[in-house]
Amino acid sequence: MSTIHFEAVSQSFGDRTVLRDVNLTLTEHRIGIIGANGSGKSTLVRMINGLVTPTSGTVTVDGLNVARRAREVRRRVGFIFTNPDNQIVMPTVQEDVAFTLRRRGLSPAEIAERTAAALEQFGLAAHADHPAHRLSGGQKQLLALAAVLVAEPATIVADEPTTLLDARNARRIGELLHTLPQQVIVVTHHLHLVEDFDRVIVIEAGEVAADGAPAQALATYRDLVQ
Amino acid sequence: MIGLYSPGTSFVHRAPTLLKLVLLSLCIVVIGLSPDLRVVGGAAAGVVLLFVVARVPLRAATAQIAPILLILVVALPIQGFLSGWLVAALMAGRLLVAVALAALFTMTTTVTAVLLAFQTLLRPFRRFIDADRVGLLVALTIRCIPLVADIVREVMEARTARGTRGSLMSIAVPVVVRSLYAADALGEALVARGLDD
Amino acid sequence: MTDPVRATAPTRRILPARDLAQIAIFAALIAALGLPGPLNIGPVPITMQSLGVMLAGAVLGPRKGSLAVLLFLVLTLLGLPLLAGGRGGIGVFTVSPAAGYLYGYLFGAFVTGYLTARLMPKYSFLPALGATILGGIVAVYLIGIPVMAMNLALPLWTALGLNVAFLPGDLIKVVVTVLVASQVHRAYPGLITPPQRRTARN
Numbered sequence: 069m070s071t072i073h074f075e076a077v078s079q080s081f082g083d084r085t086v087l088r089d090v091n092l093t094l095t096e097h098r099i100g101i102i103g104a105n106g107s108g109k110s111t112l113v114r115m116i117n118g119l120v121t122p123t124s125g126t127v128t129v130d131g132l133n134v135a136r137r138a139r140e141v142r143r144r145v146g147f148i149f150t151n152p153d154n155q156i157v158m159p160t161v162q163e164d165v166a167f168t169l170r171r172r173g174l175s176p177a178e179i180a181e182r183t184a185a186a187l188e189q190f191g192l193a194a195h196a197d198h199p200a201h202r203l204s205g206g207q208k209q210l211l212a213l214a215a216v217l218v219a220e221p222a223t224i225v226a227d228e229p230t231t232l233l234d235a236r237n238a239r240r241i242g243e244l245l246h247t248l249p250q251q252v253i254v255v256t257h258h259l260h261l262v263e264d265f266d267r268v269i270v271i272e273a274g275e276v277a278a279d280g281a282p283a284q285a286l287a288t289y290r291d292l293v294q
Numbered sequence: 295m296i297g298l299y300s301p302g303t304s305f306v307h308r309a310p311t312l313l314k315l316v317l318l319s320l321c322i323v324v325i326g327l328s329p330d331l332r333v334v335g336g337a338a339a340g341v342v343l344l345f346v347v348a349r350v351p352l353r354a355a356t357a358q359i360a361p362i363l364l365i366l367v368v369a370l371p372i373q374g375f376l377s378g379w380l381v382a383a384l385m386a387g388r389l390l391v392a393v394a395l396a397a398l399f400t401m402t403t404t405v406t407a408v409l410l411a412f413q414t415l416l417r418p419f420r421r422f423i424d425a426d427r428v429g430l431l432v433a434l435t436i437r438c439i440p441l442v443a444d445i446v447r448e449v450m451e452a453r454t455a456r457g458t459r460g461s462l463m464s465i466a467v468p469v470v471v472r473s474l475y476a477a478d479a480l481g482e483a484l485v486a487r488g489l490d491d
Numbered sequence: 492m493t494d495p496v497r498a499t500a501p502t503r504r505i506l507p508a509r510d511l512a513q514i515a516i517f518a519a520l521i522a523a524l525g526l527p528g529p530l531n532i533g534p535v536p537i538t539m540q541s542l543g544v545m546l547a548g549a550v551l552g553p554r555k556g557s558l559a560v561l562l563f564l565v566l567t568l569l570g571l572p573l574l575a576g577g578r579g580g581i582g583v584f585t586v587s588p589a590a591g592y593l594y595g596y597l598f599g600a601f602v603t604g605y606l607t608a609r610l611m612p613k614y615s616f617l618p619a620l621g622a623t624i625l626g627g628i629v630a631v632y633l634i635g636i637p638v639m640a641m642n643l644a645l646p647l648w649t650a651l652g653l654n655v656a657f658l659p660g661d662l663i664k665v666v667v668t669v670l671v672a673s674q675v676h677r678a679y680p681g682l683i684t685p686p687q688r689r690t691a692r693n
Binding site: 299322357358362365369372376381385389393395400401404405408428432435439442443462463466467469470473474476480481482485489 | 507508510511513514515516518520523562568571578580581583586588642644670678679682
């Protein structure tokens with residue numbers, strides 16, 4: 069598993085402080101991050117692949133400073149967004165997966181092969197040439213996962229990946245996240261999703277309010293929101 | 295996205311895209327310079343023949359050419375009155391032939407093939423234009439059309455749900471603002487997915 | 492090992508991903524505005540597309556705005572049926588009487604954006620109206636009318652006369668553009684960087 073290290077990380081947008089002096093070292097296989105809306109958890113995970121650069125402090129992935137070497141870090145860390153519609157950037161299912169593999173020195177044949185394998189793995193092979201926007205919400209999130217995993221990242225960061233899905237599709241994506249060999253960091257409001265994770269971190273008002281085994285962290289969170 | 299392409303296997307479909315482009319340009323220049331109605335008439339017959347060979351559906355062909363007929367209804371009498379009926383007929387014939395030929399090219403060539411042909415044409419200018427990036431932007435925009443269409447539909451539905459019969463403004467402002475937010479999210483995804491890496 | 496990093500990372504590319512996304516989304520918006528079907532009056536179909544073109548300049552500024560229009564035109568050129576009435580392909584850019592309007596759109600979006608950028612950060616009604624008339628009507632007609640005269644082999648004045656029919660519609664679109672853009676700039680500031688600030692930074 070990768071080692072993700074937050075050192076004295078703070079973030080403010082204008083005069084609004086979003087994160088305050090966060091220190092964390094993430095090494096576990098499956099890590100859940102929970103917290104109220106606006107608590108700063110989305111900003112926190114965006115720092116892992118350089119989508120947000122901290123106002124002060126340092127984030128490193130396997131010793132690489134994300135702010136300086138975002139390109140190398142992004143090859144190790146894949147990101148899943150809440151709304152798959154905004155994550156799909158190419159017209160057809162297959163083109164969207166292949167987009168991830170550009171600029172990696174692969175031959176067109178290799179790209180086609182790996183794309184086909186990823187679509188097969190996520191049950192999208194029959195839709196390869198279909199327009200991506202015609203997929204169902206659950207299929208779109210599967211496509212987003214396929215497009216990230218085709219690059220074989222070491223770590224997957226997912227920001228509320230099940231929030232916009234119906235119960236059945238949410239469960240399906242949740243099960244997938246449980247079976248991935250990759251390190252998985254999930255931000256979510258669906259608490260049952262992280263109940264059997266290795267570690268759960270509670271973010272409250274820009275600070276770490278609880279951090280540890282799921283049972284203990286979830287109990288703290290439930291007390292907080294009472 | 296299939297666009298205006300009408301699938302087929304005729305030699306018009308199979309001819310190399312760049313060759314078709316060159317021939318099209320040549321024809322338009324020759325017809326444009328010819329002062330002879332017979333040349334234009336012959337060209338028109340040739341174009342009809344090509345349409346038949348290519349088996350382009352009549353309706354699709356009409357949709358592309360009909361607007362020109364409409365324009366000619368207005369322009370032809372003015373033209374005939376101002377500079378004589380021979381000149382008017384020449385102008386009308388040239389325009390029809392040129393528009394029909396261009397439509398034939400578009401209807402027998404896939405969007406991907408046209409894109410590749412233009413990327414080839416751009417290659418000598420690679421110091422100024424990155425042809426791959428142009429291709430990427432084209433694909434990104436094709437992806438964005440249903441995204442924006444969804445935004446327009448949702449804004450219209452929200453307006454109906456609230457029961458307000460608002461003006462054009464009450465649609466346009468939320469559509470533009472929400473499109474800009476979608477662009478933010480899309481930009482973030484492009485970065486995360488390694489657009490510039 | 493602590494090295495505080497500034498919040499704004501330096502951009503290596505000429506066009507950052509967000510600008511690229513704004514350009515693509517606006518090109519798509521112009522395309523989407525052509526979908527409902529045109530009102531064919533006279534030689535050039537009246538559509539909401541020219542509203543999209545004016546908005547591109549007034550909302551995104553000269554660079555992003557004209558690139559969005561350019562991208563829309565490239566898609567049409569490639570054979571997508573994006574022009575009102577489902578037309579497209581190379582014919583509409585060369586031999587069609589309305590071909591000049593398409594180039595005029597490009598120039599018009601640039602002029603609208605350029606003049607709007609000089610007004611920013613204050614987007615007040617009357618100056619914005621002037622900027623949008625110059626870009627969205629004058630600049631578009633400047634290229635559109637001569638090309639129409641050429642492609643129909645008509646005298647320039649006759650072509651000009653044929654275009655008078657579009658003026659009321661275009662004026663309404665200008666007003667709508669300015670009203671929409673002023674609300675958009677309030678809801679989403681920072682879309683257009685005024686030219687003065689840009690030179691000050693260099």
